[in-house]
Amino acid sequence: MSDLLRLPLATKGDRSRSATKLRAAVVGLGKQALEDHVPGLLGSDAAELVAICDENDAVLREQQYRLQVNGYANVEAMFDAEQLDFVVVCVPHDAGRQIIEAAAGRGIHVLKEKPFATTLSEAKELAKECERAGIHLMVTLQRRFNPIYTSFHQLADQIGTPFVVDAAYTLHIADPSEGWRGHVNRAGGGCVIDMGYHLVDMLLWYFGLPDRILADMSINARPDRDYDAEDTALIHFSYDSGLYGSLLLSRFIGPKTEQIRLVGSKGIVHLERGRIQRLTNDGEVVESLAREQAWPSAAVSQVNHFCRVVEGLRPNVSGPRENLAHLSFIQGCYESARTRTHVNPKEL
Missing domain, CATH: 3.30.360.10 (Dihydrodipicolinate Reductase; domain 2)
Known part of the structure; x- marks a missing residue:
């Protein structure tokens, strides 16, 4: 399977860089990503979903067709091919560190599905890595964006x-x-x-x-x-x-x-x-x-807040x-x- 999966309705050349929105990708297309983070990105006025990544070929193709964005089976290939401002990471806990480090090495900011890390020692090491790379990382804690x-x-x-x-x-x-x-x-x-x-x-x-x-x-x-x-x-x-x-x-x-x-x-x-x-x-x-419909609204608010963190307009x-x-x-x-x-x- 190739690292970039292309469908007729979604090719890299079809999309131009937005002058006002930050370009975002999602890694890991499980329930949390599809129910919270993808809708949050689609509803955001500050971010634009341009790529998705998942190891499951069937899931990737289905969501690529539905969302009309580029699909990748390999996160490194996606980082190399796309001009990303940030990535939303929704993977099994043990896979998070590798993706954070890969993003940090390319100066890509990270919105990380909880937990931040699997151990306290790993968390300390990742905190130093983010500081060295000068990237913003924010852990997804939607309740903080719910009134x-x-x-x-x-x-x-x-x-x-x-x-x-x-x-x-x-x-x-x-x-x-x-x-x-x-x-x-x-x-x-x-x-x-x-x-x-x-x-x-x-x-x-x-x-x-x-x-x-x-x-x-x-x-x-x-x-x-x-x-x-x-x-x-x-x-x-x-x-x-x-x-x-x-x-x-x-x-x-x-x-x-x-x-x-x-x-x-x-x-x-x-x-x-x-x-x-x-x-x-x-x-x-x-x-x-x-409050009704709190969770979809909180997901959008979280994405918008993170975009403003990246732009230096809000605290992390x-x-x-x-x-x-x-x-x-x-x-x-x-x-x-x-x-x-x-x-x-x-x-x-």
Whole structure:
């Protein structure tokens, strides 16, 4: 199979460089790319999708025809052939580093699907590589571009002294061993580093890196299957300020649930996907904010923001250095589960 797959309706010569939009490519055409990042690029007024890349020939041809852009089976060939301003990287976790380094070597900025890296040491090395190359890298954390989530601080200021956090992100996957996500050597871990990355980001955004972590994990949801990436984790965390809480993550416990509840001396803030509420301590709703069609809008906002980061007009809210805290939290969870002791992630 050739590195560049051409169809009659999509050839490099058919497209001229936009004078106003940044030229972007997507590597990895899985569910996340097709449901979030490609629509985000197509809806952006700051970016233009000009190329896609995937090792799966059938998927590549189908999406190339649908999107009318150049298709590549090899990322290096795409980087050499296309004049790209940035690339959206949506590949299995163990493949991310190679693509980031290839992009950095050519001065191509990177919008990276979470996680930033598979380990804290890898994250530190990639952060240095991005700095040496002078490129912007931003990890895709769509919730930071959703008004429901950005309203949290405003409501939290109205509930007195917060003292406990209850958070959960669960969904049901019938077979946790299926695909690359079931194996640590490819995914770096299970529900904590993968789906849990979003809730970890929320906790760090709202409360900062905790002083203590105590975690327990399970790979027992399907004893009849062979996998070593945790299917479920229960994480206790606390701060020297007195705030403490728990985070439940699971790839096996249904139904799909995502929520953060902050309890204070004068009320409660309850955040869930698409809605945030402020309540009294006995549960009466004081105010509520809901948003429909939040995710497509957030994907477009994220792309537009990154374009402005590249242009020097906005701060990078989720750059390499910022994501070192995420990997410190995650490594603290794995270390705690391994040693069955409290871990201070700030020491990592």
